[in-house]
Amino acid sequence: MNLKKYLTLTRAGAMETLQYRASAVVIVLGNLLYLTIVYFLWKAIYASSPSEVVNGMTFYDTLIYLVLAAALAASIEMYTVWMIGRDIQSGKIVLDLLKPMEYRSFYFWSMAGSMVMNFLMTFIPTFIAVEIMTHGAIHIGMNIVWFLIALVFAVLINYSIDFIVSTICLFTESIWGINIMKQVIIMLLSGATIPLAFFPDKLRAVVDHLPFQSIYNAPLSLLLDSTGDVRKAVTTLATQLMWCVVMTVISKLFWNVSVKQITVNGG
């Protein structure tokens, strides 16, 4: 019964996503454009390199990684900060605060619906397309299972970070700057725009100790790993789990402290 009230939110979110078909098309087109740029950029990078393998990755390794990263971003990026920020500015947040459940959960489960729909409509088709075009370059086996577990953690970590940033918006009452900063940091340090293998060693060492790499690098490296290295998988997942717990606790505490500070506009 208790779970039902959360799943019903997810269901509604999925239904709402399906109402906006045009937006889905635009997102796919935008991604195709992005991927075209990625293709030519990295082609140029590899052309200027003396060897075919750079930092342990071939051109196609890199391309597959980045295509999947873009598809993953389209699935799990929920624009939480925009939405919550907008609700804070318009005062609509009051109505959601007045639901008989925690706001953090309420929002997560409402968003989960469109996340699931985007995953089914963007990531899965992209994955299949990549698999067909590369004649099965991605190994299919235990790595899929690891990937799916890692994905759940990635979503939770990403949401916690988004939620922390949204909470900051309660104080600043402006969204734009903070959100842009958040997006840039995550896209860069998570390995969503440049594979972490290309990072200089020192930066890499820092990034490895930050939560961001758990969002994109972790699930994608597990997915693309064909060696079936169980130890590596377990370590990655354990790191993710650790970050998941830490970020969830921080975001909850920060929210609980901050919600007292709310000075909802209007009225």
Next chain:
Amino acid sequence: MSGIISLNNITKEFKVLNRREGLKGSLRDLFSRDYKIVKAVDGITMEVQQGEIVGYLGPNGAGKSTTIKMMTGVLEPTSGELLVGGRVPYKNRSQNAQEIGVVFGQRSQLWWALPLVESFKLLKDIYQISDEQYDSMMKLYGSLVNIEELLHKPVRQMSLGQRTLSDILAAFLHDPKIVFLDEPTIGLDVSMKAKIRTLIQALNREKNTTVILTTHDMGDVDALCRRIVIIDKGKMLYDNDIEHLKGFFGSYRTLKIRVSGDMGKVASEIEKELPEFKVSSDEEWISVLVDEDKSKVLDVLSLLRHKHDIRDMQLEEISTEEVIKKIYEGGVE
């Protein structure tokens, strides 16, 4: 006896940054610690009993919404005691939420892209409403409004009136003890306003729901509220039955007369003859606002009759609107 809502000397202060002018001022504001304290609500005490409809009135910025936000648990009072259904709302927001319903006239809690029935089903699960209760509520709604027409329409395609109606139905769905209606009739046409008033009244009667209504439309007040509370600048100005309100500033009545000749000229003459009363005129009537504590309407009428040729007359009780207007303009004294 303690009521379903009880406020005891509630005060809410906001810290507001003193903003400076111009670009340079804005830059300095970034580092400013120059705050001033604004008292949005200042020492309000009241008790509301189960089943009452209370009109909560006040000019814009009087502190109405702040009070409502405190009663719903979104804001924490700076000082004072506040109990809603025996609970401190901001400490038990989730449990409190189960027992209250909220409609903010200009915002919707409904799922924008989905048909209304989906929003209802969601609320049913969120508030864990049993099937029987849901069905009986639907039956009740069916008897009050043309619900079938609304249920399968996506909320974003609804007119403002239909949406407000739906929002009110949604707020009552989990049979809350208290419903807060913040300007529910704002921007609606006359017939929709009437519909909404009838609906609120019926729901209040059927479910014995306490309704706290803020509005700027005195029609709402006249139609719905027996008791009204007026605040301004955070302070309580009035808390009593609506009947007493009319005697609040003395017993006023408006005497309207029509005379032969130049109305405008006669009006200014009357203004001189009756310096203690407010005289106004339009094309049809000259109106004199008579304070019956000073002199009787009949005396005023006979006085006027000696000097002017009165062809027609009307006597009007002062409207709630005018009393409230006087109270607002008078402010806190």
